[in-house]
Amino acid sequence: MMSLSTLLLQIAVIIICSRAIGLLFRRIGQPQVVGEMAAGIVLGPSVLGALAPELSASLFPAASLGPLNALSQVGLIAFMFLVGLELDPRQMRGRGHTAVLTSHVSIVVPFCLGTVLALFLYPRLSDDSVTFTNFALFIGTAMSITAFPVLARILTERQLLRHPVGAVALASAAVDDVTAWCILAAVVAAVRASEAVLPLWVTIGGSVLYVGLMLLVARPALSILERRFRAAGRVTQDLLGVTLLLVLASAWTTEHLGIHALFGAFMVGAILPREPGFVHAVTERVEDLVVVLLLPLFFAFSGLRTSIALVDGPAAWLMTALIIVVAVAGKFGGSMVAARAGGMRWREAGAIGALMNTRGLMELVVLNIGLDIGVISPALFTMMVLMALVTTLMARPLLELIYPARQFAQETPGASAAGLTPAPAATGPA
Amino acid sequence: MKTIVTYTLMVGVPLAGVGAALRAGRTLEAPPAIGGAWTPTAAPDVSACPALARLGGLRDVWIAQSGAALTLVLRGKQGSTRLTGGLEPDTPGAVVRSVRAAGDGLTLRASVPGSRASDSMRVSLEGADCAGTTAFSAFRVQAPSAGRGEARR
Numbered sequence: 001m002m003s004l005s006t007l008l009l010q011i012a013v014i015i016i017c018s019r020a021i022g023l024l025f026r027r028i029g030q031p032q033v034v035g036e037m038a039a040g041i042v043l044g045p046s047v048l049g050a051l052a053p054e055l056s057a058s059l060f061p062a063a064s065l066g067p068l069n070a071l072s073q074v075g076l077i078a079f080m081f082l083v084g085l086e087l088d089p090r091q092m093r094g095r096g097h098t099a100v101l102t103s104h105v106s107i108v109v110p111f112c113l114g115t116v117l118a119l120f121l122y123p124r125l126s127d128d129s130v131t132f133t134n135f136a137l138f139i140g141t142a143m144s145i146t147a148f149p150v151l152a153r154i155l156t157e158r159q160l161l162r163h164p165v166g167a168v169a170l171a172s173a174a175v176d177d178v179t180a181w182c183i184l185a186a187v188v189a190a191v192r193a194s195e196a197v198l199p200l201w202v203t204i205g206g207s208v209l210y211v212g213l214m215l216l217v218a219r220p221a222l223s224i225l226e227r228r229f230r231a232a233g234r235v236t237q238d239l240l241g242v243t244l245l246l247v248l249a250s251a252w253t254t255e256h257l258g259i260h261a262l263f264g265a266f267m268v269g270a271i272l273p274r275e276p277g278f279v280h281a282v283t284e285r286v287e288d289l290v291v292v293l294l295l296p297l298f299f300a301f302s303g304l305r306t307s308i309a310l311v312d313g314p315a316a317w318l319m320t321a322l323i324i325v326v327a328v329a330g331k332f333g334g335s336m337v338a339a340r341a342g343g344m345r346w347r348e349a350g351a352i353g354a355l356m357n358t359r360g361l362m363e364l365v366v367l368n369i370g371l372d373i374g375v376i377s378p379a380l381f382t383m384m385v386l387m388a389l390v391t392t393l394m395a396r397p398l399l400e401l402i403y404p405a406r407q408f409a410q411e412t413p414g415a416s417a418a419g420l421t422p423a424p425a426a427t428g429p430a
Numbered sequence: 431m432k433t434i435v436t437y438t439l440m441v442g443v444p445l446a447g448v449g450a451a452l453r454a455g456r457t458l459e460a461p462p463a464i465g466g467a468w469t470p471t472a473a474p475d476v477s478a479c480p481a482l483a484r485l486g487g488l489r490d491v492w493i494a495q496s497g498a499a500l501t502l503v504l505r506g507k508q509g510s511t512r513l514t515g516g517l518e519p520d521t522p523g524a525v526v527r528s529v530r531a532a533g534d535g536l537t538l539r540a541s542v543p544g545s546r547a548s549d550s551m552r553v554s555l556e557g558a559d560c561a562g563t564t565a566f567s568a569f570r571v572q573a574p575s576a577g578r579g580e581a582r583r
Contacts, residue, residue: 097433105440112444115451122458125497129463132455341436379496
């Protein structure tokens with residue numbers, strides 16, 4: 001058994017590394033979340049484990065990973081609740097066929113390329129305990145992910161939220177996230193059904209019933225939270241307690257249905273009342289603890305599972321490069337062509353492609369689920385983590401290259417001088 | 431009309447591509463799964479092999495698998511050691527799969543009967559400072575999917 005002092009020491013080291021490397025990345029104009037993802041890898045076998053194996057073994061003994069994982073999962077549940085909370089179905093309304101086309105194409109094209117790539121990867125990086133269908137659907141889903149929260153922050157910083165580029169990107173990313181999570185829930189259910197954890201009909205029937213109850217019963221009933229908020233003028237501790245209990249109950253339900261706890265947390269966030277003051281206040285109360293304390297634990301835990309040594313030899317590195325090329329071609333290329341076909345100029349369409357290609361933490365969440373349920377192998381996990389890092393790293397420079405802030409300001413008289421230079425990177429979840 | 435054609439082309443064709451890829455993949459074969467924790471049926475005699483004796487005996491062998499590549503962790507009461515290797519190239523019609531891994535002065539050879547979901551394995555371990563071969567049988571106590579991402583063990 002590990003001691004509490006080991007856990008406390010681990011948390012302290014993780015927070016220090018995460019904040020320090022995150023700050024470093026902000027200095028070079030990158031989102032802090034990329035630095036935090038990198039910090040996780042630094043603490044894992046790829047860097048600390050390779051340079052100082054004894055220190056690594058004493059700081060992160062195998063027996064200590066269970067409690068660390070449990071804490072990081074609680075953080076993820078809270079994070080997915082926040083992601084759901086940030087989504088607003090109204091973002092899709094009135095965006096016209098460009099948004100509809102872009103959102104659908106930005107899912108199906110990377111998904112298609114992902115399943116084609118799976119034909120190459122399956123015999124090389126998987127084993128026969130995983131069916132090709134589950135493997136391919138998972139790779140397709142992982143390729144389709146967009147980091148909605150980091151995209152929203154880039155748009156805010158660049159004052160692009162009300163610009164057609166921002167509006168279409170935001171609407172498309174919202175649709176992408178919901179769709180990807182639904183597909184992922186189906187893949188998780190299929191894998192667990194094949195392991196005979198739960199009969200498939202129970203998972204499917206239960207999930208349909210659960211979603212129906214959440215949309216038709218829980219959502220109208222939750223307006224009581226909004227009324228309480230208005231009456232009190234703030235989010236009281238009781239109100240926050242009830243909200244968090246709802247998140248936990250929903251996460252518990254979806255976990256037992258076989259479609260993963262994170263889907264339930266996301267669902268509660270998505271159906272909560274959309275009164276801006278309420279959403280803002282709840283986010284503010286939950287976000288800091290999640291972003292500063294719990295998410296870095298998840299990054300560290302992911303980093304401990306990421307061993308770059310597994311990408312061994314030129315063939316493995318070529319496979320990693322292929323994964324990155326396919327990911328970028330599908331998401332960046334697909335979104336750009338769709339936006340262009342929807343009537344946008346090439347420059348605007350390219351900017352949408354660059355934004356949609358951001359995968360961030362959302363990709364890491366999906367990959368960890370894939371590793372947990374055994375759909376992807378440790379080596380493929382590492383390759384996909386590198387892909388997530390690269391696509392998130394390239395978002396900001398690519399956007400600046402395609403649609404420089406200075407040019408945007410010239411073309412959009414309403415944009416303030418603040419929009420001329422990229423603002424400091426986001427500190428929130430991504 | 432143009433919108434419908436564009437939508438059908440840009441969404442319908444990739445969807446058809448997904449269907450085609452899933453159909454094409456049904457005939458693909460991946461290497462047999464041997465990942466997970468394998469426990470010796472009886473505690474092997476490690477007295478002739480100092481590298482194993484230093485571990486405090488051999489409690490189990492943890493295998494993390496990525497395709498044909500394997501990372502094996504030999505775990506004892508007092509420590510563990512890591513070997514890397516892989517499944518040997520397929521012999522047509524073979525009913526036994528071979529594993530070879532090395533590291534830390536040790537070489538492990540194992541044979542896994544059958545091509546799918548085998549739960550028993552015959553293992554032999556040799557080392558530069560070992561007097562002879564340490565041989566034992568092991569059986570799988572943890573499913574392959576549970577072996578994912580556990581290379582640190």
